[in-house]
Amino acid sequence: TQTVSQSDAHVTVFEGDSVELRCNYSYGGSIYLSWYIQHHGHGLQFLLKYYSGNPVVQGVNGFEAEFSKSDSSFHLRKASVHWSDSAVYFCAVSAGSSNTNKVVFGTGTRLQVLP
């Protein structure tokens, strides 16, 4: 079964800083990896995903993530954060070959961007 871990519960940076949010997964087969953002009081919204091909994927609003099979990781990055990026970020994994399409989320990382 697939699992995902996000080691940082909270990350605080200043506006204009770069940031990396960490995600590690475990699963032996092909997988979908995704990142979602949750602003306070709302549901989750899709940011980006990886299934195959170029390990660096671009998402909305300047976010990108890099897949590493050797490290079992899919870290999210942004070169210059804005105060509006303050939110909770979730990493998710699902088995690529599964008919049932179970999708499992990490515990989330709260990003706080200070002015």
Place this chain on the structure above:
Amino acid sequence: EAAVTQSPRNKVTVTGGNVTLSCRQTNSHNYMYWYRQDTGHGLRLIHYSYGAGNLQIGDVPDGYKATRTTQEDFFLLLELASPSQTSLYFCASSDRSSGNTLYFGEGSRLIVV
């Protein structure tokens, strides 16, 4: 625009009460999911389904039943609610054709007193 609608948005019930949370999607997606969100635990999968009449057990199913009556509608049932089920519940839908992207509703906050 893909849409997932949950109801009710807020609910208070007593211990032992009966609660049904409803979810409707207009995305024509095959897969639907129920998650609960709690501080320190992130999103945990309760039940999910890949079509009308189908039900798959998630990671935290105890105390919950679910039913997928149509492709559009997925219900979560708490027949004997307990305070431990106080949580924020999210429904989502997805499909392989959308690249497995999940579309979420706005959540249903349940308080069991």
